Amino acid sequence: MSVESKKDSPEKPKPSKGTGFSLWIVLLLIVGAVVLYHFMTLQDETMLYSEFKEHLHAGRVLRVFIGEKTLSGELKQLNSEQKPLTFTTLRIEDPDLIRTLETQKIEYSGKDTHSWLTNFLNWGLPLALIVFIGLIIIGRIGPGSSIMSFGKSRARFYEEDEMKVTFDDVAGIDEAKEELIEIIEFLSNPEKFTNLGGKIPKGALLVGAPGTGKTLLAKAVAGEAKVPFLSISGSAFVEMFVGVGASRVRDLFHQAQHKAPCIIFIDELDALGKTRGVNPVGGHDEREQTLNQLLVEMDGFDSRVGVIIMAATNRPEILDQALLRPGRFDRQIFVDRPDIKGREAILRVHVKEVKLAEDVDVNVIAGRTPGFVGADLANIVNEAALLAARRDKQAVEMSDLEEAIDRVVAGLEKKSRVMTKKEKELIAYHEAGHALVASFLPNATPVHKVSIIPRGLALGVTMFLPTEDRYLMTKAELLDQIGTALGGRIAEELTFQETTSGARDDLRRASEIARMMVTEYGMSEKLGLVTFESNYRSPFLDGYASAEGAYSDTTAYQIDQEVKHIIDEAYLRVRDILEQHLETLQNLARVLLEKEVVEREEFDRIIGKIPLESA
Ligand SMILES: Nc1ncnc2c1ncn2[C@@H]1O[C@H](COP(=O)(O)OP(=O)(O)OP(=O)(O)O)[C@@H](O)[C@H]1O
Ligand SMILES: [Zn+2]
Numbered sequence: 028m029s030v031e032s033k034k035d036s037p038e039k040p041k042p043s044k045g046t047g048f049s050l051w052i053v054l055l056l057i058v059g060a061v062v063l064y065h066f067m068t069l070q071d072e073t074m075l076y077s078e079f080k081e082h083l084h085a086g087r088v089l090r091v092f093i094g095e096k097t098l099s100g101e102l103k104q105l106n107s108e109q110k111p112l113t114f115t116t117l118r119i120e121d122p123d124l125i126r127t128l129e130t131q132k133i134e135y136s137g138k139d140t141h142s143w144l145t146n147f148l149n150w151g152l153p154l155a156l157i158v159f160i161g162l163i164i165i166g167r168i169g170p171g172s173s174i175m176s177f178g179k180s181r182a183r184f185y186e187e188d189e190m191k192v193t194f195d196d197v198a199g200i201d202e203a204k205e206e207l208i209e210i211i212e213f214l215s216n217p218e219k220f221t222n223l224g225g226k227i228p229k230g231a232l233l234v235g236a237p238g239t240g241k242t243l244l245a246k247a248v249a250g251e252a253k254v255p256f257l258s259i260s261g262s263a264f265v266e267m268f269v270g271v272g273a274s275r276v277r278d279l280f281h282q283a284q285h286k287a288p289c290i291i292f293i294d295e296l297d298a299l300g301k302t303r304g305v306n307p308v309g310g311h312d313e314r315e316q317t318l319n320q321l322l323v324e325m326d327g328f329d330s331r332v333g334v335i336i337m338a339a340t341n342r343p344e345i346l347d348q349a350l351l352r353p354g355r356f357d358r359q360i361f362v363d364r365p366d367i368k369g370r371e372a373i374l375r376v377h378v379k380e381v382k383l384a385e386d387v388d389v390n391v392i393a394g395r396t397p398g399f400v401g402a403d404l405a406n407i408v409n410e411a412a413l414l415a416a417r418r419d420k421q422a423v424e425m426s427d428l429e430e431a432i433d434r435v436v437a438g439l440e441k442k443s444r445v446m447t448k449k450e451k452e453l454i455a456y457h458e459a460g461h462a463l464v465a466s467f468l469p470n471a472t473p474v475h476k477v478s479i480i481p482r483g484l485a486l487g488v489t490m491f492l493p494t495e496d497r498y499l500m501t502k503a504e505l506l507d508q509i510g511t512a513l514g515g516r517i518a519e520e521l522t523f524q525e526t527t528s529g530a531r532d533d534l535r536r537a538s539e540i541a542r543m544m545v546t547e548y549g550m551s552e553k554l555g556l557v558t559f560e561s562n563y564r565s566p567f568l569d570g571y572a573s574a575e576g577a578y579s580d581t582t583a584y585q586i587d588q589e590v591k592h593i594i595d596e597a598y599l600r601v602r603d604i605l606e607q608h609l610e611t612l613q614n615l616a617r618v619l620l621e622k623e624v625v626e627r628e629e630f631d632r633i634i635g636k637i638p639l640e641s642a
Pocket of ligand 1: 196197199237238240242244294339373400402405
């Protein structure tokens with residue numbers, strides 16, 4: 028609105044001298060206010076590196092300053108409500124950063140250790156390209172193809188003779204570690220192994236979600252076995268010039284043979300090893316050639332020399348089956364998301380690097396972070412350290428860690444977002460609905476905290492306190508989860524006699540659970556103990572595969588009916604509960620509107636429940 032007033036003013040008719048003077052003062056005041064307002068709202072927001080990357084990829088970043096330990100910069104103004112925000116984030120070793128900044132043509136400056144790279148990209152690369160192409164042409168014309176040794180120096184794999192990462196740095200994924208011990212033994216003493224006639228592993232494929240520590244694990248294997256680590260990313264193989272990928276593979280294996288015993292690590296194997304022949308032009312594209320070369324090298328490789336090929340992927344289902352055949356990546360090691368104990372262990376690894384206050388209980392943090400992977404947990408510790416530093420604290424306190432979790436869980440607190448009174452009321456009732464239903468349903472998870480401070484895309488959140496990791500859920504628990512999800516919408520209905528679009532995610536969640544109950548868990552009486560998966564599942568992640576949509580239209584109809592039946596019943600049950608406790612709902616919503624956040628103790632008091640611990 029302030030911007031508009033600035034625009035309007037020049038169009039005003041020219042005033043007479045006396046009023047003109049005071050008008051100028053008014054105008055000056057307005058401009059001053061606008062500038063002041065701009066600076067006051069130009070808040071410096073600390074964000075996670077991942078959030079920064081999100082902004083970056085969404086094209087919302089205007090400029091970036093690369094500091095020694097932090098990155099800071101400015102975001103674009105996308106709508107008039109959003110203030111131009113500046114941000115700060117911890118600088119994380121990220122080889123992609125400069126490339127992304129360059130390709131998106133984002134201004135950046137600062138002490139960048141990669142700046143040689145920038146220079147290289149600016150003028151060195153075109154030059155190198157010309158020379159390279161020239162050499163290729165000469166090489167093609169000339170007799171020997173020794174030209175490819177030139178491609179060698181371009182390959183970006185690196186070697187670390189002294190790998191300092193050990194198994195102590197990798198926590199919480201003990202099963203995966205155990206499976207790798209054999210490989211370490213082999214690498215530390217290949218002769219002994221072969222003399223005893225042991226079967227030599229050739230390749231190991233690490234499969235798991237991003238950030239679970241696959242790269243770390245591979246490095247740790249090299250570190251434990253004290254062997255060199257040759258690493259290259261699958262995408263690096265294919266991104267450059269025609270013919271180079273394949274020669275790089277050849278070169279990589281050649282180098283490895285000289286360095287043996289050693290480890291070759293291929294990150295993002297899926298970038299290279301996608302099923303062949305899915306490309307439109309159906310020919311020998313670059314990636315295919317590279318993949319073929321990899322297969323050839325792996326086959327022609329005598330594993331007795333002591334080279335182990337490790338690779339990582341989070342999408343094993345798209346890999347070319349040829350890669351998984353015996354003699355290639357015949358061993359798949361699943362790197363799981365850590366459970367509560369694992370998370371605690373990972374946190375302990377990372378808190379070693381920061382100063383902790385006495386009130387910190389790592390166990391509690393592990394309990395609050397189900398589903399988090401190692402990278403998330405490392406991020407939380409980093410973030411908490413940054414928060415503590417900004418507050419001039421001597422050590423990282425529990426509150427810093429809690430806030431760091433909140434940030435990771437649901438994005439940044441955006442108190443500045445403008446919301447109408449009505450919207451806020453609706454959200455308060457909505458969240459109160461979730462929380463109340465959760466506490467009155469016998470098998471729902473206890474409420475940890477209710478908040479109507481918008482975070483990220485969510486307008487409000489009800490956080491639950493899982494007391495343990497859940498691998499199995501009973502039917503009653505699933506039904507109560509559906510009920511909890513519906514609680515928000517029904518509370519809106521009861522208080523305002525109207526519904527909003529804000530419950531979309533809740534409804535999707537409820538339907539998802541109901542559908543899983545019917546199609547996968549065999550929890551519908553009508554359809555019985557049959558599963559009806561509709562999606563192809565990764566054979567490694569879930570242990571089974573199934574054909575696509577392998578059921579008839581009649582069955583599909585029945586499934587829909589059953590899902591609807593489950594939701595309808597849950598709806599009636601939840602509506603009943605909320606009608607009975609309408610007064611409590613109003614109380615809770617009122618407190619929420621006043622304080623925005625209601626913690627567990629206060630919540631229990633409002634709903635008249637004695638906290639479990641003191642019971
Ligand atoms: N199990 C773990 N123990 C300790 N730290 C971990 C663990 N897992 C991940 N981390 C932390 O997260 C960082 C990133 O992990 P890493 O790069 O190994 O994950 P990744 O599985 O290879 O991810 P991606 O698939 O995205 O490449 C590590 O450098 C480490 O700091
Ligand atoms: Zn909701």
